Amino acid sequence: xxxxxxxxxxxxxxxxxxxxxxxxxxxxxxxxxxxxxxxxxxxxxxxxxxxxxxxxxxxxxxxxxxxxxxxxxxxxxxxxxxxxxxxxxxxxxxxxxxxxxxxxxxxxxxxxxxxxxxxxxxxxxxxxxxxxxxxxxxxxxxxxxxxxxxxxxxxxxxxxxxxxxxxxxxxxxxxxxxxxxxxxxxxxxxxxxxxxxxxxxxxxxxxxxxxxxxxxxxxxxxxxxxxxxxxxxxxxxxxxxxxxxxxxxxxxxxxxxxxxxxxxxxxxxxxxxxxxxxxxxxxxxxxxxxxxxxxxxxxxxxxxxxxxxxxxxxxxxxxxxxxxxxxxxxxxxxxxxxxxxxxxxxxxxxxxxxxxxxxxxxxxxxxxxxxx
Amino acid sequence: xxxxxxxxxxxxxxxxxxxxxxxxxxxxxxxxxxxxxxxxxxxxxxxxxxxxxxxxxxxxxxxxxxxxxxxxxxxxxxxxxxxxxxxxxxxxxxxxxxxxxxxxxxxxxxxxxxxxxxxxxxxxxxxxxxxxxxxxxxxxxxxxxxxxxxxxxxxxxxxxxxxxxxxxxxxxxxxxxxxxxxxxxxxxxxxxxxxxxxxxxxxxxxxxxxxxxxxxxxxxxxxxxxxxxxxxxxxxxxxxxxxxxxxxxxxxxxxxxxxxxxxxxxxxxxxxxxxxxxxxxxxxxxxxxxxxxxxxxxxxxxxxxxxxxxxxxxxxxxxxxxxxxxxxxxxxxxxxxxxxxxxxxxxxxxxxxxxxxxxxxxxxxxxxxxxxxxxxxxxxxxxxxxxxxxxxxxxxxxxxxxxxxxxxxxxxxxxxxxxxxxxxxxxxxxxxxxxxxxxxxxxxxxxxxxxxxxxxxxxxxxxxxxxxxxxxxxxxxxxxxxxxxxxxxxxxxxxxxxxxxx
Numbered sequence: 045x046x047x048x049x050x051x052x053x054x055x056x057x058x059x060x061x062x063x064x065x066x067x068x069x070x071x072x073x074x075x076x077x078x079x080x081x082x083x084x085x086x087x088x089x090x091x092x093x094x095x096x097x098x099x100x101x102x103x104x105x106x107x108x109x110x111x112x113x114x115x116x117x118x119x120x121x122x123x124x125x126x127x128x129x130x131x132x133x134x135x136x137x138x139x140x141x142x143x144x145x146x147x148x149x150x151x152x153x154x155x156x157x158x159x160x161x162x163x164x165x166x167x168x169x170x171x172x173x174x175x176x177x178x179x180x181x182x183x184x185x186x187x188x189x190x191x192x193x194x195x196x197x198x199x200x201x202x203x204x205x206x207x208x209x210x211x212x213x214x215x216x217x218x219x220x221x222x223x224x225x226x227x228x229x230x231x232x233x234x235x236x237x238x239x240x241x242x243x244x245x246x247x248x249x250x251x252x253x254x255x256x257x258x259x260x261x262x263x264x265x266x267x268x269x270x271x272x273x274x275x276x277x278x279x280x281x282x283x284x285x286x287x288x289x290x291x292x293x294x295x296x297x298x299x300x301x302x303x304x305x306x307x308x309x310x311x312x313x314x315x316x317x318x319x320x321x322x323x324x325x326x327x328x329x330x331x332x333x334x335x336x337x338x339x340x341x342x343x344x345x346x347x348x349x350x351x352x353x354x355x356x357x358x359x360x361x362x363x364x365x366x367x368x369x370x371x372x373x374x375x376x377x378x379x380x381x382x383x384x385x386x387x388x389x390x391x392x393x394x395x396x397x398x399x400x401x402x403x404x405x406x407x408x409x410x411x412x413x414x415x416x
Numbered sequence: 417x418x419x420x421x422x423x424x425x426x427x428x429x430x431x432x433x434x435x436x437x438x439x440x441x442x443x444x445x446x447x448x449x450x451x452x453x454x455x456x457x458x459x460x461x462x463x464x465x466x467x468x469x470x471x472x473x474x475x476x477x478x479x480x481x482x483x484x485x486x487x488x489x490x491x492x493x494x495x496x497x498x499x500x501x502x503x504x505x506x507x508x509x510x511x512x513x514x515x516x517x518x519x520x521x522x523x524x525x526x527x528x529x530x531x532x533x534x535x536x537x538x539x540x541x542x543x544x545x546x547x548x549x550x551x552x553x554x555x556x557x558x559x560x561x562x563x564x565x566x567x568x569x570x571x572x573x574x575x576x577x578x579x580x581x582x583x584x585x586x587x588x589x590x591x592x593x594x595x596x597x598x599x600x601x602x603x604x605x606x607x608x609x610x611x612x613x614x615x616x617x618x619x620x621x622x623x624x625x626x627x628x629x630x631x632x633x634x635x636x637x638x639x640x641x642x643x644x645x646x647x648x649x650x651x652x653x654x655x656x657x658x659x660x661x662x663x664x665x666x667x668x669x670x671x672x673x674x675x676x677x678x679x680x681x682x683x684x685x686x687x688x689x690x691x692x693x694x695x696x697x698x699x700x701x702x703x704x705x706x707x708x709x710x711x712x713x714x715x716x717x718x719x720x721x722x723x724x725x726x727x728x729x730x731x732x733x734x735x736x737x738x739x740x741x742x743x744x745x746x747x748x749x750x751x752x753x754x755x756x757x758x759x760x761x762x763x764x765x766x767x768x769x770x771x772x773x774x775x776x777x778x779x780x781x782x783x784x785x786x787x788x789x790x791x792x793x794x795x796x797x798x799x800x801x802x803x804x805x806x807x808x809x810x811x812x813x814x815x816x817x818x819x820x821x822x823x824x825x826x827x828x829x830x831x832x833x834x835x836x837x838x839x840x841x842x843x844x845x846x847x848x849x850x851x852x853x854x855x856x857x858x859x860x861x862x863x864x865x866x867x868x869x870x871x872x873x874x875x876x877x878x879x880x881x882x883x884x885x886x887x888x889x890x891x892x893x894x895x896x897x898x899x900x901x902x903x904x905x906x907x908x909x910x911x912x913x914x915x916x917x918x
Contacts, residue, residue: 054477
């Protein structure tokens with residue numbers, strides 16, 4: 045029999061997920077700090093429920109520390125990495141539950157998967173690629189000079205000299221001749237390979253502010269992380285659009301601030317072009333993501349978008365994801381249009397609304413939770 | 417279901433050896449029981465405050481979740497748990513290596529001695545293992561009768577007020593003694609009219625029953641429940657023991673009063689540990705260090721020991737490490753009393769050179785720290801023994817939030833500032849001081865709490881949510897008088913909305 049705490053634990057998990065005790069939902073901090081810090085440092089999500097108590101406001105309180113430093117030095121800088129104070133002891137500790145850890149990307153993806161209970165993705169049936177890889181693990185007697193294996197060559201020469209008694213220990217010169225030469229040779233290996241391409245499209249019209257872009261940036265980081273853990277090779281393409289669309293590099297994708305109107309169809313047709321040109325859907329798992337605040341210029345253009353989705357993009361993709369970032373200026377109309385056409389739940393199209401930073405995790409779960 | 421088992425073989429031999437050193441050093445402790453367990457079990461125990469059995473509640477599940485994750489991701493590891501009971505139980509992690517087990521055992525004897533001798537622990541119930549288990553049984557029974565959700569929801573509300581304790585309650589004052597005698601009387605008389613239930617109820621519940629009995633006598637014939645809420649509620653005296661006050665005066669059901677009583681009893685049980693964190697860890701660390709370096713260590717183990725010890729003693733720029741400050745201050749006291757660096761003559765000496773080389777060869781250090789561990793708590797410990805020299809040597813500083821840079825920055829390395837900051841953090845075991853001021857506020861049976869403001873504002877959102885929970889127990893509007901952003905205000909919750917009254 046399990047210890048009764050497992051039941052407490054299950055109950056806690058259910059509360060955190062909002063399945064029971066709805067009245068506690070507002071005290072749940074989802075641990076949305078699952079955000080990269082620096083290069084390899086991340087904060088692990090530790091959902092917790094803060095029982096409200098009379099307590100001091102954090103910021104006015106300040107605190108005490110120990111170590112080198114002068115007045116004015118920040119205290120949240122680097123710490124001695126060896127130190128981890130404290131052995132366990134009976135009693136109560138009230139501490140900061142946020143934890144900084146060094147983790148590899150794979151570990152992080154695993155944690156993300158566990159936290160969000162993401163199913164592993166099943167790659168599209170025949171689209172697993174057989175790729176032919178040459179690995180130089182063999183030795184041959186012919187080959188180009190550039191692949192000559194010197195150690196094996198000299199070994200062979202030595203062997204020949206000893207066998208023919210032309211080796212003189214007093215004067216140990218080993219001179220290879222033509223037939224001693226050995227070359228690295230390739231073994232042909234067939235590797236199974238799943239390839240995926242993610243095409244990000246972002247609305248950069250005037251209404252998408254820095255906050256909205258930050259949300260898109262964080263969300264796409266995590267989506268990439270997850271997809272990378274699922275596919276051996278992943279290509280990422282970036283498209284930005286206002287009234288016209290263009291393909292850009294990653295830097296530009298997150299930095300650009302354009303202004304002006306919005307024609308979503310421009311992005312969709314560029315997306316279509318990219319797929320048709322570079323990614324044969326029989327070989328690639330294709331994931332288009334589109335982030336926007338939901339404002340489109342005209343109903344006509346929306347109609348054009350829906351046509352593009354219907355006729356080209358949806359049939360070619362594993363799944364098309366549309367994330368609508370809430371913005372003060374956006375009307376959010378596009379979400380409604382998509383819902384009207386495809387319904388809130390559909391096989392090939394996943395819709396998600398992202399209210400604010402806290403909504404990122406939920407949204408990732410919506411996108412990737414189906415294992416497509 | 418035995419998740420932990422008593423130590424045997426080599427560990428038992430080791431225990432005898434370490435216990436011998438502890439006795440020789442003059443430590444005075446409860447009989448010590450060591451058990452070994454795996455990491456999952458020690459996580460469970462830690463999540464449950466050290467006890468193998470607690471009442472069902474998600475918060476233990478939450479702590480367990482975090483401890484398990486912490487262990488899995490290699491963030492933290494619990495080496496040992498020790499509980500304030502007689503005999504004193506301590507759990508060792510099976511996977512500890514030999515040196516770890518030695519350190520931990522020596523450390524545990526320090527805690528055990530502290531539990532037994534420190535004055536603030538003198539009234540804690542040393543049979544708490546049974547009490548906790550009984551609390552679990554009772555709450556499970558209430559859950560069967562009133563529904564798990566209803567009981568859990570009520571517990572959540574009480575936990576919201578769990579930190580509103582009066583440290584004065586830890587000592588048996590004359591009024592407390594009288595109170596206890598009265599209760600014994602009451603129990604006797606109740607035993608006569610209904611038998612078996614009695615031993616089952618917490619002491620808090622019994623006093624609640626007494627109040628009810630008295631109330632009923634006064635306003636016979638008994639009125640309907642609702643009328644009773646408004647009509648007959650005595651005022652009670654000012655108190656910081658908010659939970660105790662609610663048991664007496666809130667219009668609650670018997671089972672609810674019992675649950676408050678249970679949680680209150682547990683909160684008071686843990687209170688001395690919250691008040692002596694620095695001293696307790698300092699004392700235990702002092703002893704593991706002393707016993708290990710002078711007696712128990714094999715030469716081949718010295719590097720491992722130094723490594724482990726340094727890890728435990730790590731300083732942090734964001735927090736005070738109680739192990740570090742505690743052990744250093746204990747050592748500092750020992751050093752000063754060995755050399756007679758205290759008293760009028762020393763304090764009035766103006767020659768720095770003399771002061772540094774001051775040595776009256778008194779050798780009173782050991783004796784002094786034993787005395788200190790007996791009679792002090794963290795506040796008086798810091799207040800009496802923190803010196804400017806010590807602060808400088810230990811590189812202590814205070815920090816505060818700089819709204820301009822959005823960061824926490826070092827504020828001061830000045831002795832008085834440090835001392836004041838430390839003391840204010842320790843005051844009332846780090847919790848805001850809240851007292852019941854009036855149970856009939858505005859002559860409308862409203863509850864008025866008073867936050868005694870020492871310069872730090874409360875978190876408003878948390879305060880409001882706490883008031884909401886308090887309201888659901890008091891069932892009349894609740895008020896909290898405090899100071900917020902330099903102004904006297906009253907936060908009010910009337911069951912529908914929050915108001916800030918000026």
